[in-house]
Amino acid sequence: MKLLKSFVSITFPLVVMLFMFSIYLVVTKVVDNYQKNITNDYAILAVTNTPLSAIKNIAGIAVKEIEPLSRDGIIKNVQQNLSDTSVDLLEKKLPYFYKIYLEEFPTSLTLEKIRKELSLISNIKKVETFSNDHNKLYSLLVLVQNIIFILFSAVLLLSILLLSKQIKIWFFEHNERISIIQLHGGSLLYSSKPILKIILGSAIFSSILSSVLLFVVISNIHIVITPEIISLIPTTLSMEMEMLQIFLLAILIPSITFFGLLVKYKLQ
């Protein structure tokens, strides 16, 4: 009975923490997927006097591609109304136009940095970042992602506190056994083997339960969220990597809590 009580008391905070973590992972995946889509469509326009030399990154974001816009097209559009001399002059005076594609979709703040950095390059005359059209939905998704991360951090902290409390209770309940084992030369780690086994069992059970919960949520996601948002979710939402992350977190957090307490007791 005591064993079951300890198991449940350790499993409960772990499941809550892991479920929160799995929600964070899903949201991150959605945001990443959406970001990938909009990054492909998004480009910054730069106007230069002379041909633009290669730029590797701007404001910490790697440049994916710099695509020059054809000047011939622009000249062709206006040449019917101009004399040959004017066309020649236009060809000489017409600036160069470039579309700069980035590897990541920038935030509104980064856009401002990008604009400033590009303006510092001497031959760039004008930069258009299209900040007014900058994706509002993306900002909203990032906000949601950040909120969930903050919530997850709070739950994580609370779970660690609950876990350490539970481990401390176990040590208190088994104080006599621990002292008898230590009198016979058994280390603190040896005498706390039973709680370590409970922790590992709980961790494995919690990670399986959380993965199942995550799978159920993903399978029934249309019930939870609106069709507009569903369209943002990748069609193949494979979660193998995420399940591995959940498993690792399930093992890591209680283990760190346990060994942290062990070190504390040892120092005492």
Next chain:
Amino acid sequence: MILAKNLTLSYDKRKNIIEDANFRIKEKDFIFISGSSGCGKSTLLKSFYGELAISKGNLFVNKYDLTKKKYSKLLSLRKDLGIVFQDYKLIQEYTIEENIMLPLKVHNYADDVSKAQVKKLLKHVRLGHKIGAYPAELSGGEQQRVAVARALAHNPTIIFADEPTGNLDDYSSDMIWTLLKNANEHLGITIVVVTHRIPTGMGIKYRRFNIEEGVVYEAS
């Protein structure tokens, strides 16, 4: 084996329980530590297995300097000792077999070796039929026999016993003394016993340390 040099023990700085004790306990000795209640017999014994820190002086047990507070070394020392308590200190959640197995498990003996040793010891203490029982199902005398079996399990160099017969009737007491005497005579284990009632007529060849007002001296 055990060497005390100007050993002083205290629970707080105001009063010393043991003061400036100097003595040597040799291999295969059978030692009784006696004295009136509260004179510091158990305190002295506790210091032998590192349960109590040394206030002043030096204490060596099996060449291990107990003034050095190294936890891992202390555990290795304890692995080489057997300890018997007045209140038995058996683990209530463990069966008798598991209790006796404890020092063997700490020593990482294989399961089959440990089980064979437990069977042999239980037969020796005449409790072979109680192998699967829990301590609560045993009488005081039986529990103390289990405690002695546990102390003998890993063939220690020294057995410390704190009032091992304090709670027992004469029959059980005699049995415990016989077990300790045999361990000393046949296995060559050094025995250090704290008691206020030294057994007579058991034929034990012993040395006796007496404690009076914090002074430890060897009584003839």
